Amino acid sequence: MIPLTVAELARPVAVSPQRAPVAVVARRTARAASRSGVLWGYVFGAFVASTAWSYTSIYKTQVDRDALEAAFGSNNAIVALFGPAPELQTVGGFTVFKVSMTAMIIGAIWGLLTATRLLRGEEESGRWELLLTGRATSRGATAQALVGLGAGAAALWTVTALLTAVVGLSSRVDIAAGPACFLALSFVSTAVMFLAVGALTSQLAPTRRQAAGYAAVVLGVSYALRMVGDAGLGLHWLTRLSPLGWVELLAPLTSPDPVPLVPIALFTAVLAAASIHLAGVRDVGSSLVADRSHAASRVGLLGSPLGLAVRLARGVTISWLVAVALVGLLFGMIAQSAGTTFSGSSVRQVFERLGSTGAGAGAYLGVASLMVAALIGFAVAGQVGATRAEESEGRLDHLLVQPVSRTRWLVGRLAVALGLVLASGVVVGVCTWLGAAPHHTGIGAGRILAGGINATVPALFVLGIGTLLFGLWPRAALPGVYAVLAWSLLVELVGGIGALNHWLLDTSVFHHVAAAPAVPVDWVSDGVLVALGVLAALVGLAGFARRDLLGL
Amino acid sequence: MTREAPPIRTEALTKRFGHVTALADLDLEVAPGEVMGYLGPNGAGKTTTIRLILGLLRPTSGRCEVFGLDVQRAGVETHRRLAYVPGEASLWARLTGAETLHLLGQVHGAVDTAYRDELVERFALDPSMRVRAYSHGNRQKVLLIGALMTRADLLVLDEPTVGLDPLMEQVFRECVHEAKERGQTIFLSSHILSEVEALCDRVAILRAGRLVELGTLDDLRHLSALSVDATFAGEVPDLSRVPGVGDVHAQGHGVRLELRGPVAPLVRALANTDVTGLVSREPSLEELFLVHYGAPAAEGRPSESPPDAGPRPGDPVDGR
Numbered sequence: 001m002i003p004l005t006v007a008e009l010a011r012p013v014a015v016s017p018q019r020a021p022v023a024v025v026a027r028r029t030a031r032a033a034s035r036s037g038v039l040w041g042y043v044f045g046a047f048v049a050s051t052a053w054s055y056t057s058i059y060k061t062q063v064d065r066d067a068l069e070a071a072f073g074s075n076n077a078i079v080a081l082f083g084p085a086p087e088l089q090t091v092g093g094f095t096v097f098k099v100s101m102t103a104m105i106i107g108a109i110w111g112l113l114t115a116t117r118l119l120r121g122e123e124e125s126g127r128w129e130l131l132l133t134g135r136a137t138s139r140g141a142t143a144q145a146l147v148g149l150g151a152g153a154a155a156l157w158t159v160t161a162l163l164t165a166v167v168g169l170s171s172r173v174d175i176a177a178g179p180a181c182f183l184a185l186s187f188v189s190t191a192v193m194f195l196a197v198g199a200l201t202s203q204l205a206p207t208r209r210q211a212a213g214y215a216a217v218v219l220g221v222s223y224a225l226r227m228v229g230d231a232g233l234g235l236h237w238l239t240r241l242s243p244l245g246w247v248e249l250l251a252p253l254t255s256p257d258p259v260p261l262v263p264i265a266l267f268t269a270v271l272a273a274a275s276i277h278l279a280g281v282r283d284v285g286s287s288l289v290a291d292r293s294h295a296a297s298r299v300g301l302l303g304s305p306l307g308l309a310v311r312l313a314r315g316v317t318i319s320w321l322v323a324v325a326l327v328g329l330l331f332g333m334i335a336q337s338a339g340t341t342f343s344g345s346s347v348r349q350v351f352e353r354l355g356s357t358g359a360g361a362g363a364y365l366g367v368a369s370l371m372v373a374a375l376i377g378f379a380v381a382g383q384v385g386a387t388r389a390e391e392s393e394g395r396l397d398h399l400l401v402q403p404v405s406r407t408r409w410l411v412g413r414l415a416v417a418l419g420l421v422l423a424s425g426v427v428v429g430v431c432t433w434l435g436a437a438p439h440h441t442g443i444g445a446g447r448i449l450a451g452g453i454n455a456t457v458p459a460l461f462v463l464g465i466g467t468l469l470f471g472l473w474p475r476a477a478l479p480g481v482y483a484v485l486a487w488s489l490l491v492e493l494v495g496g497i498g499a500l501n502h503w504l505l506d507t508s509v510f511h512h513v514a515a516a517p518a519v520p521v522d523w524v525s526d527g528v529l530v531a532l533g534v535l536a537a538l539v540g541l542a543g544f545a546r547r548d549l550l551g552l
Numbered sequence: 553m554t555r556e557a558p559p560i561r562t563e564a565l566t567k568r569f570g571h572v573t574a575l576a577d578l579d580l581e582v583a584p585g586e587v588m589g590y591l592g593p594n595g596a597g598k599t600t601t602i603r604l605i606l607g608l609l610r611p612t613s614g615r616c617e618v619f620g621l622d623v624q625r626a627g628v629e630t631h632r633r634l635a636y637v638p639g640e641a642s643l644w645a646r647l648t649g650a651e652t653l654h655l656l657g658q659v660h661g662a663v664d665t666a667y668r669d670e671l672v673e674r675f676a677l678d679p680s681m682r683v684r685a686y687s688h689g690n691r692q693k694v695l696l697i698g699a700l701m702t703r704a705d706l707l708v709l710d711e712p713t714v715g716l717d718p719l720m721e722q723v724f725r726e727c728v729h730e731a732k733e734r735g736q737t738i739f740l741s742s743h744i745l746s747e748v749e750a751l752c753d754r755v756a757i758l759r760a761g762r763l764v765e766l767g768t769l770d771d772l773r774h775l776s777a778l779s780v781d782a783t784f785a786g787e788v789p790d791l792s793r794v795p796g797v798g799d800v801h802a803q804g805h806g807v808r809l810e811l812r813g814p815v816a817p818l819v820r821a822l823a824n825t826d827v828t829g830l831v832s833r834e835p836s837l838e839e840l841f842l843v844h845y846g847a848p849a850a851e852g853r854p855s856e857s858p859p860d861a862g863p864r865p866g867d868p869v870d871g872r
Binding site (some may be wrong): 076206207215291292293294295296297298299302303304305308393394395397398399400401402403404405546547549 | 603606608627660679684773
């Protein structure tokens with residue numbers, strides 16, 4: 001071996017001069033977070049635009065607007081669910097009421113998923129460790145990642161504010177740039193707080209999934225606190241304990257109040273500082289909540305690919321069923337009181353466009369079934385993603401080199417997804433009935449249960465599409481099913497207010513399902529949708545049997 | 553009784569990914585009971601070949617048979633008789649080692665449970681641990697045990713010792729010897745020359761998707777030249793006439809040479825000199841490729857996987 005000379009050793013290693021390695025984490029995180037931030041900014045902007053414009057076209061006269069205010073403005077059940085509804089006789093008031101809670105929750109979910117993905121997810125995958133072998137310390141890298149997440153939130157705010165301000169220029173809508181920015185700030189502030197929550201839970205939990213789960217619990221608790229606080233039970237102080245409540249108190253466009261920004265900023269700062277501190281007191285890759293590394297052997301389900309699929313999906317399925325049960329109970333409980341207020345003619349117009357005719361609890365539950373159908377659809381998308389991940393992460397290899405045919409494996413995964421969908425339909429039906437029963441809605445258990453089953457039909461179709469893509473173009477499977485769901489939801493939201501023609505409405509998978517129990521279930525239409533889903537799944541199965549297994 | 557069909561037989565087996573040819577016209581036959589080493593630098597197409605044999609990839613052209621059955625048409629039947637260990641161990645993170653082994657065994661069908669328990673013992677695996685908590689080497693052990701416990705007629709091993717410590721690598725070698733004694737056929741992909749030399753009857757060498765050498769170890773003995781560096785107190789003696797020595801480069805008081813065949817003649821020659829230092833090194837596979845096949849050819853080489861330069865961590869750095 002020819003030894004290196006001292007001169008050679010002393011020669012400095014070439015370092016790319018234009019990029020300080022120190023800010024790599026911040027840059028990477030900012031890039032990833034801004035990408036989805038911009039996307040959701042467009043969604044928020046579109047939501048605001050469609051709401052504001054449709055309000056001005058449906059509620060043209062002051063009489064209509066006063067009727068709306070009278071019907072909704074003081075309905076405690078509605079306020080508990082969607083937040084306060086002041087000044088429904090104005091475009092701004094209605095827009096805030098209609099958009100706020102949805103935007104707040106979507107923003108919070110975006111925040112917690114983005115933060116846990118870019119912190120705990122990166123750490124779990126081992127990429128974080130690679131970055132830390134450079135000059136960055138654990139704390140420094142976490143601080144950088146937080147800056148990057150902040151950039152994502154800034155992107156979300158910028159796009160939302162811009163679009164809102166542009167919509168505000170319309171003389172019918174008439175929202176000035178300042179209030180538009182404040183409205184966008186109120187939407188984004190939940191995202192910011194839950195980015196911080198996600199950053200903290202990423203320090204606590206050993207896996208991305210668990211970190212997101214802890215953060216979701218925080219979201220659930222803050223929603224529940226403000227829900228009870230707003231329910232008119234004299235517990236309004238509870239709202240002041242909830243992060244979502246603080247955002248509500250900002251009251252953009254109606255009676256804007258910047259003071260609640262103080263607890264919002266404090267909450268974010270404390271959680272961010274705690275995350276940075278905790279990142280320094282633990283080892284990279286470890287977590288503060290002890291990870292149980294040993295477990296007793298439970299092999300009951302581990303006898304076949306189907307059993308494995310059940311075992312892997314068990315946890316997620318139970319959480320989904322609990323969520324769906326709670327949603328069903330909630331809708332059932334408020335159906336009667338919410339439905340009564342829907343007798344106002346102008347509101348019925350909206351509901352009729354959404355396919356829900358009639359009045360009372362039935363009409364309300366008809367509209368609610370759309371949300372349930374979307375929820376079950378997202379559960380199915382999760383299953384499509386999990387199926388693809390088995391392949392892309394290499395675990396499927398271990399099964400397919402055994403005497404297991406590809407078709408057998410995929411049919412097992414589909415059976416699990418199918419079980420989840422059908423169980424969701426039954427659970428939501430039963431729970432809605434349980435919630436509604438004490439209020440004498442006059443809708444029989446059979447009708448409500450049929451409505452629950454009916455709400456599973458779009459999910460079954462989406463499962464078929466997901467399987468088709470998985471078989472023919474696996475990398476597009478997960479984005480594909482999310483695209484179908486997001487597009488359909490958008491069409492429903494915009495179309496429900498009469499802004500679209502029926503050709504466009506027909507592109508929404510939800511549009512082909514009757515709004516039961518408001519109207520009778522259209523079993524023929526359901527049958528066609530399910531048949532199309534089955535056909536797509538069969539093509540997908542055939543394609544999967546004939547293609548290469550593909551990594552990421 | 554008719555002669556048993558070969559455990560692996562490929563015929564003009566070709567796989568292209570877009571414009572990249574990962575494997576070109578591979579004709580290979582592995583005989584029953586033999587241990588075949590499958591060598592090549594990173595990106596040569598070893599894993600592609602194995603995934604074709606397993607039916608995880610579809611060939612662009614050509615065919616592949618396992619025990620006389622076409623793997624594309626009769627995948628499930630061929631899988632009853634083989635077991636596979638990948639080089640990259642991604643398993644279900646929440647299952648424990650024991651649960652994973654139970655699952656793999658159940659899905660495969662027949663398992664020698666006594667042998668499984670013995671393997672768990674020999675590989676010093678803690679089976680009650682969750683896969684997530686395992687180190688890379690421990691995950692690899694789970695997969696090795698999972699394959700060996702089936703006593704399958706054909707073991708397909710794709711760089712199975714990556715991540716194993718030397719002690720465990722020794723256990724692995726013993727297991728391969730045992731499997732061979734039982735008459736099992738083994739197809740072992742590796743880029744560690746010493747491992748292949750210790751275990752294999754025949755060796756196939758792949759470069760840039762093409763088979764470049766195939767033969768017994770004796771056939772390929774000319775590949776295993778030893779690189780020797782010697783330093784002397786005085787003048788460098790003339791070693792070029794020593795049997796087996798070639799490619800001699802003298803510089804100052806040092807000399808670098810290549811040695812093929814037995815070491816004894818060189819040692820005897822050096823004994824009479826004032827030698828002060830002696831380092832011998834098995835050339836890395838990559839060096840052998842450079843020596844025997846010239847600089848890497850541009851055509852047909854997958855662009856994303858350039859050959860590594862220099863010896864790998866797994867390669868021995870001292871003479872044998």
